[in-house]
Amino acid sequence: MxxxxxxxxxxxxxxxxxxxxxxxxxxxxxxxxxxxxxxxxxxxxxxxxxxxxxxxxxxxxxxxxxxxxxxxxxxxxxxxxxxxxxxxxxxxxxxxxxxxxxxxxxxxxxxxxxxxxxxxxxxxxxxxxxxxxxxxxxxxxxxxxxxxxxxxxxxxxxxxxxxxxxxxxxxxxxxxxxxxxxxxxxxxxxxxxxxxxxxxxxxxxxxxxxxxxxxxxxxxxxxxxxxxxxxxxxxxxxxxxxxxxxxxxxxxxxxxxxxxxxxxxxTIFADEIDLRQGVAAHYDRLLSDMGAVAKGVKLPRVAAGNLSAWAQYTVILPMGCDRARVIAELKSAEIPSMVYYPIPLNRQVAYCDFPLVAAGVGVSESLAERVLSLPMHPYLAVETQMRIAEVFCRAIF
Ligand SMILES: Cc1ncc(COP(=O)(O)O)c(C=O)c1O
The missing domain is CATH 3.40.640.10 (Type I PLP-dependent aspartate aminotransferase-like (Major domain))
Known part of the structure; x- marks a missing residue:
């Protein structure tokens, strides 16, 4: 793995x-x-x-x-x-x-x-x-x-x-x-x-x-x-x-x-933040070129004027896509992925009695069902990213 x-x-x-x-x-x-x-x-x-x-x-x-x-x-x-x-x-x-x-x-x-x-x-x-x-x-x-x-x-x-x-x-x-x-x-x-x-x-x-x-x-x-x-x-x-x-x-x-x-x-942190920008940009390119975006995957967006520290590279899977199967296919190719976060806080047992906004938290609930974070760190090699992107794109349909 x-x-x-x-x-x-x-x-x-x-x-x-x-x-x-x-x-x-x-x-x-x-x-x-x-x-x-x-x-x-x-x-x-x-x-x-x-x-x-x-x-x-x-x-x-x-x-x-x-x-x-x-x-x-x-x-x-x-x-x-x-x-x-x-x-x-x-x-x-x-x-x-x-x-x-x-x-x-x-x-x-x-x-x-x-x-x-x-x-x-x-x-x-x-x-x-x-x-x-x-x-x-x-x-x-x-x-x-x-x-x-x-x-x-x-x-x-x-x-x-x-x-x-x-x-x-x-x-x-x-x-x-x-x-x-x-x-x-x-x-x-x-x-x-x-x-x-x-x-x-x-x-x-x-x-x-x-x-x-x-x-x-x-x-x-x-x-x-x-x-x-x-x-x-x-x-x-x-x-x-x-x-x-x-x-x-x-x-x-x-x-x-x-x-x-x-x-x-x-002492190496500023350089690592730079390296993370490169890794994120590379994912963006690979996932677009290999067809994930065309299949409805939403890539993470950084607003104009922001610089992300890229703690995670998190995509949103298309509606109806079986996330468990995507995770399983990545895993069988020895690629880990994580779901941050599978349950919004308003649905957690310890927090479900606290108040929430009257219009609801529909976006949070939809994200909890569709997000997937891919491996992300400053030292991720380009070849490894290519392998991750290939397996990920194949698993999306
Ligand atoms: C958004 C957020 N807030 C707070 C914390 C808590 O930080 P710590 O684990 O250092 O207590 C975390 C840790 O994962 C976090 O992701």
Whole structure:
């Protein structure tokens, strides 16, 4: 079986540097919040800054899920964090569960919004309707969690003004999109994901565009008041010193060894994002030339002004196409494929009682039945892509 994501190819490129970095941490002994953590935070801030935006601060944390919860806690959303049990947080129905899980865990209400087929991301029109409906249901709209699914930024040019008008904060769930870029309306500069919204969270889970060798995450924000709270929350709500607890917190720290590994991976990350553009463009060409598009397969689209981090290369199969058979045919040719995500969150057992927009989330439900992600990583060889495209195109009818 070829790897779906080839982490070993990447490791071979920088194996001695990673081994040396890990050894340094073991020898200096600062395993928790050691010097590599501060160095990584400063390098990540540098990475997400550009001429068109102020430099965001970075607070690393133990995972993307922790990062999302920490921001909601810092904003006092939900009954656990000092807010109300009626606080509504708007989430797309088509996303990984963590986006909505954190909302319910802080004691707020995840309110499901539909997505757009072209981008897989939150529909601004559905969001606008959901905000009005939530108010009518007696909920208190607080936050929008826009997800940058599969590596591409959500439509922030439309979402930010809708949120601003309703007085909501925007939390960008960029777990899959670190390294991506976006151009906001009225600007002629692409800016890095991590520099839009009130705060952005990313994940360093191994399979993510920038992954560590375990769990990890980071939060970006230009709001210094938020940054101070986040640093306190990730250390059990500490105050001036460690044994003074001035708010509820968690153990949300990134391990120094993971920071040391990420520092090494960051040195080749911009190049890897470039390589991913080439792999995606090659899939586009092969799948068009070999007839998949003519057979009704929809290729992933990147909106003008966006740069995708290409965490996934996800196609939409034609209506009526037997996805299970396509997956089986790929598998019998030793080609892995994945369905992200087979069940929209509003249909999950743990989430089906939470509210959703009155018009429904039909696009999310249709995508859940038709999406398929093909192997994607920076080191995917052209010949391998040709084989994948050939088997895939043969399997579509
Ligand atoms: C959209 C999205 N949000 C949040 C997360 C959670 O990140 P982590 O696995 O680092 O907790 C993920 C991870 O897959 C994700 O894809």
């Amino acid at each position: 070829i790897p779906f994501i080839d982490l070993q190819a990447q490791r071979q490129r920088i194996a001695p540097q990673i081994a040396a970095a890990v050894t340094r941490v073991i020898e200096h002994g600062g395993y928790v919040l050691g010097p590599e953590v501060a160095e990584l935070e400063s390098k990540l801030s540098e990475f997400v800054s550009s001429e068109s935006n102020t430099i965001p601060h970075t607070v690393t944390c133990g995972s993307g899920t922790e990062g999302l919860s920490m921001v909601l806690m810092a904003w006092g959303v939900g009954s656990v964090s000092g807010g109300s049990a009626k606080d509504a947080v708007f989430c797309p129905a088509f996303t990984f569960v963590a986006t909505a899980e954190v909302v319910a865990l802080v004691g707020a209400v995840p309110f499901f919004v539909d997505v757009e087929e072209d981008s897989f991301n939150m529909s601004p029109a559905s969001l606008a309707a959901a905000i009005i409906e939530a108010k009518n249901q007696g909920l208190i709209p607080r936050v929008v969690i826009a997800v940058d699914l599969f590596g591409q930024a959500a439509n922030y040019s439309a979402i930010l003004p809708i949120a601003a008008e309703a007085g909501l904060r925007v939390l960008c769930d960029a777990a899959q999109a670190f390294g991506g870029e976006v151009t906001l309306a009225g600007s002629n500069h692409r800016q890095k994901i991590g520099s839009v919204g009130h705060a952005t969270v990313t994940s360093f889970f191994p399979a993510k565009p920038l992954g560590c060798y375990g769990e990890g995450g980071a939060i970006f924000s230009c709001d210094m008041d938020l940054v101070v709270k986040l640093k306190s929350i990730r250390a059990h709500g500490m105050g001036e010193d460690r044994y003074q607890n001035i708010r509820l917190g968690i153990n949300g720290r990134l391990e120094t060894i993971q920071a040391a590994i990420l520092l090494q991976k960051l």
